[in-house]
Amino acid sequence: MSDTHRPVSQIGASPEGGHESSETEVAPQILVKLEGIVEPSAQHSLDKPNQEEGKEEPERKNSAEDLNGDDALVESDTQQGREELASRWDVKEDLETQQWSDGSSYKGNITMNLKLGIGEFIWANGESYIGEFYKDHHHGKGVYTWPDGSKFTGSFYLSRKEGYGTITFTDCRKYQGLYKSDVRYGPGFETYSDGCQDVGIWLGHHLIRLCTAVPGSVSISSFPEFCHHFKENGYSNESHASDPEEGQEEDPFEYRYKILLLEDSFTLPDKIYCYSSDMDHLPITPTLHTEFDHHFYRDKIHQEQSSNVISASMHCTNEMRKIYMHVNRHRNSPEHLNWDMSAIMNDDREKFGSKGPGESVAEQLIMMAGDGSCETISTILRHDLAHVDVSDNCGQTALHFATINGHNTIINLLLDNGADVNKSNDEGLSALSLCLMLHYSTKSFWPNVAERNLPANKEEANNLTSDCSENESSVSNGKDIDKNNTMPPTYKECADLAADNQNGSGLDHQGLDFTSNRHRNENLNSTMKLLLLRGADPNMCSIPMYGLFFATKAADANTVQLLLECGARTDVRLFTQYGSLTPLHIAAALPVAEGIQITEILLHAASDPNASAEDEDYVYDQDRLESTSSVLGFSLKGGHDSGLPLYDYCDRSPHVPEEGGRTPLHVACEREDNYKFAKDTISLLLAHSAKRNTLWSGHSPLSLAIASGNDLAVKELLANGADPNLALNRGVGSALCAAVNIAYEKKRTLPARIALVDRLIKAGANILMPIVIGGGKRTVLGTATDYAYYKFFQDKRIAHTPYHALLPEERDIYNSRKQLLEHLGTLTRQAAIMKEKEWEKEGKVRGADVHRDAKTKGRRKDTADEENAPLSQKIFFKYCYQCGRSVGVKLTPCLRCYCVYTCCKQCKKRSWDELHKDECRQLSGKLSGKISASKGTRSQTAKTLHTEKDPSHHELRANSSRDSFPSTFENYSYN
Secondary structure: OOOOOOOHHHOOOEOOEOOOOOHHHHHHHHHHHOOOOOOHHHHHHHOOOOOOEOOOOOOOOOOHHHHHHOHHHHHHHHHHHHHHHHHHHOOOOEEEEEEOOOOOEEEEEEEOOEEEEEEEEEOOOOOEEEEEEEOOEEEEEEEEEOOOOOEEEEEEEOOEEEEEEEEEOOOOOEEEEEEOOOEEEEEEEEEOOOOOEEEEEEEOOEEEEEOOOOOOOOOHHHOHHHHHHHHHHOOOOHHHHOOOOOOOOOOOOOOHHHHHHHOHHHOOOOOHHHOOOOOOOOOOOHHHHHHHHHHHOOOHHHOOOOOOOOOOOOOOOOOOHHHHHHHHHOOOOHHHHHOOHHHHHOOOOOOOOOEOHHHHHHHHHHHHHHHOOHHHHHHHHHOOOOOOOOEOOOOOEHHHHHHHOOOHHHHHHHHHOOOOOOOOOOOOOOHHHHHHHHHHHOOOOOOOHHHHOOOOOHHHHHHHHHHHHHHHHHHHOOOOOOHHHHOOHHHHHHHHHHHHHHOOOOEOOOOOEHHHHHHHHHHHHHHHHHHHHOOOOOOOOOOOOOHHHHHHHOOOHHHHHHHHHOOOOOOOOOOHHHOOOOHHHHHHHOOOHHHHHHHHHHHHOOOOOOOOOOOOOOOOHHHOOOOOOOEOOEOOOOHHHHHOOHHHHOOOOOOOOEEOOOOHHHHHHHOOOOHHHHHHHHHHHHHOOOOOOEEEOOEOHHHHHHHHOOHHHHHHHHHOOOOOOOOEOOOOEOHHHHHHOHHHHHHOOHHHHHHHHHHHHHOOOOOOOOEEEEEOOEEEEEOHHHHHHHHHHHOHHHHOOOHHHOOHHHHHHHHHHHHHHHHHHHHHHHHHHHHHHHHHHOOOOOOHHHHOOHHHHHHOOOHHHHHHOOHHHHOOOOOEOOOOOOOOOOOEEOOOOOOOEEOOHHHHHHHHHHHHHHHHHHHHHHOHHHOOHHHHHHHHHHHHHHHOOOOHHHOOOOOHHHOOOOOOOHHHOOO
C-alpha cells in the first residue's frame, strides 16, 4: 500500500503556492512609494498577493460543489465511479476507510490497494480533498480545502490543478481561470471584495497580458514605407483553432535510444504503481499517459463546443503560442461559460468590473517605462507587484516602451530583472525591430536596381510598363533621353532624395529636420547596440524585414558588421512578393562606395554569391516592349536553307546555361549608377566564385553589363572567363546581339559600340553563331548580323521614313546604325572566309559546282561523284558578300564564279567594285575548264549587266546618303 497519500508539493503550502506571509507586511509601504498608482479602495487587496500555481485541461461530469453539498448525489456518483472502475479493472471494489499514523485518513473507493473512484482524503494539518481519485492521485473533478478556509474547486491532473477552476480566499478574493501544473496559465480574472477585478491572461500570480491598450505605443502602420510588409505578410491566427496536437515543439535532443522509451517494458517495471506513485521523479510511459488522459478527458465528447476562443486581433507570437495551445486544449470545458472566457481572449473588458490593483500596477509599469521613471519601475519589480514582461492588448511591453523612447537605463533595469529581450508584440515586432524601424525611418534607403525591378503591386507594375512604353517611344523619335528618366518614378524619386541627403540638404525623406533628429538618432543607435549586446536576436523578427536589410539598404556598414558579429544570418530573404532577395543582392546594388564594403563584409560572412531571387519570370526593363510579330522589311522565311549550315561554321559553347532568378552578379552587372563601383563589386563577387554563365530573363551577367553600358564590367567578366558565345534566350540571342541591339545603344557612342563588338570578337565571340530570330512560332536561324538588321527594321521611325523626312538627331542615329551594320557585314565576311580557309587546309574545299543556284544544278558533275563528295562540300553557308545578311533577303550568286552571293543590286555593285572584282577573275580563270560554253555565254551576259550603270529609279527612296545602304524595297525578297 503506498503511503504517498498527499503530494509533497502541497504540504504546508498556501492555497496558491509557497509565498511567505511576511510579504503582506511590506505591502502598505510599497503602496506609499507608488504614489497613487493603485486606488486606495483596492489597497487592502494587496495585503495577500496572489501566490497560486495551477494546471490545465477540461472538467468532468459532476462538479465538486455538488459532491460537497448533496450526499445522495455523492453516493450516486460513487456508485457510478465504482461500476466504471470495476468494468475497467475487472476486480471487485470495496468502499473502505483507511487511517495513517500521522492522523490522515481516507474514505472512498479502493481497488488493488489504490485509491480509485470518488473519495475524501483528510490530512493531519486540516487540509482535505474530496473528489475523484485515480491510481492514488487526485485526478478529475474535486474540491481542495485549506485550514484557513480557502477552497479550490476544479479539475486535477496527477494531483495538480489543471484546466479551469475557481479558488476563493478568506479575504473574499476569488480567482476564476485556467490552470496548468498548479499555476494560473491563461485567461482568468480575480475579483476583490470591493468589486474591482484584475482581468487578462495570467502566468502564475501575475498578469502577463492586459485587455486594454496603454497610450503611447507605436504601430507599424505609422510608417507607410514599412506597413505594406505587415499587411501582406502579417501573422495569421488560423493556427489558433488547430488541435492541441498541432504546433507542438520537436525534441531538440532526439536520440535513437529514446525509441526504447516508447515501450513500457523498457521504461518502468511491471506494476510499479503498486508500490510507488511518485510521478514527479518517475517517467510516465506512453501507455500510462494515454490511460491518464483517457480518464481525465473521458467526457470530452459530451461537452458543449465553444467558439470565438481566440481574438482575431491576437497574433500567435512565439511567446504566447503555448498559452494559446493550452486554451485550445480546454476550449470544450464548460466551466468558463458562466464568465465568458472568450471575452478576455477578444480583449473585451467591458463585461467585467473596474480595474483591480494588479492590473493598475501592470499598466503603470508599462507607462513608466516610456516616461523614464526608473525609481517607480524599480519599486514595482523589487516587490514583485507586476510581471516584468506584462503587455497591453497590442503586445507592447515595458521593454518596447523603453526602447521607443531610448531609455537605456530602464532597458538595463528590465533586462536585469528577467525581461525577455526578444519578446514580440502582436505585429511581430521585437524591441530590436522597433528600434531599427525607428532609427532607419528617419533616413532614406539608397535606391537600388535589386528592388527597382520588383513592383510592390499590380498598379505599380502597370505604371512601370507605361513608363517604359513612353521612354521607348521617345527613343524611337530620336529624342535625347536622360538615363534617369528611364527608371521607374519610385526609383528616380528615391535617387533624388538620396542625392539631396548625401549633399547635406538637411531634410530627410519625411521632410523632417536632420539637425533636430540627430540627437534622437544617436540615442536609437546606442539603444540598438545595447539590445544587441544584451542578447537581442537579429534573426528573431522578419517584420517588416530582418535587421540586416535595414542596415544594408541604408548603406550602414558599421551596423552590418555589428549585426553579423551578433549572429545575424546572411541567408535571410525578403518576402516572396519582393523577390526573396538576400542582403547580398541589396549590397551589390548600392550606388555608393559603402556598397562595396558591405558586399565584402557579407561575402566574408559566408553569404552565397549564387543565391537566386524568386524573379525568374520577370522581364528585363529594356526588353519589355520586344516585338515578336513580323517586321516590315524583314522576312522570317527561308531560314532552313541558310541557317542550318551555321552549325558547321560555329563550335558549340561548352557551357550549358542555367536559368533562374537574379544572382547578386546579375544585379551588379545591371547597375547604371556608377560603373566604377559596379566593376569593383563584380570583382569581389567573381573572386568568391560567383557563377559567370547563369541566365536571368534571358540575360547572362555579360549581356546585362553590355545592356547597362558598363564597359569596365564587360572587361572584368571577359577576363574572368565569361563565355561570349553563351546561348541566351527570350530574344536576347548572344553577347554580340546585345552589343548591336538598338534598345541599348543610348548607353554608348558609335565608336564605343564598334570597339565593344571588336572586343567581344577578340575574346572569342563567333559572329557566325546561330541565333534564333523572331518569336512564337515564326522563328528563323541567323547570325548576329541578321539579328542587328532585325532590330534595325523594328524601329519604324528610323528604318521606314525617307531620309529627308528625318530630324537632324534622327539622321545621326540612322547614320551611326548604318556604320555599325556595315562593320558587322565586314566581320561576317571575314569570319566565313577564315572558316573556309581552315577547311581548305583540311582538304574540305567546296567546289564551284555546288554553289550554283537551282537553274544550274543540271550542269553539275555526275551523280556518283556527287554522292562520294564530303558532306561539308555539299552544305555551305549562304550570305550576302557585302552586308553579311543571310535571313530575310533573296540571295543570288555571282554569275561568273558562283562562289559568292549578294542580296540586292546595291550590295552586288559595291561588292564587285570594292571586293569581288579581282577575286572573281582569279576564280573564273581557275574554273574556266569546268564551265560549259553555255555557262560562259551566260557569264559574259552577266558581266555586261554588271558593267552597266544601275538605274536610280529602282530605288524606293533615292537619296545620296543611302547609296551605300540596301534599300527597304530590295529587302522584301526572300530566300
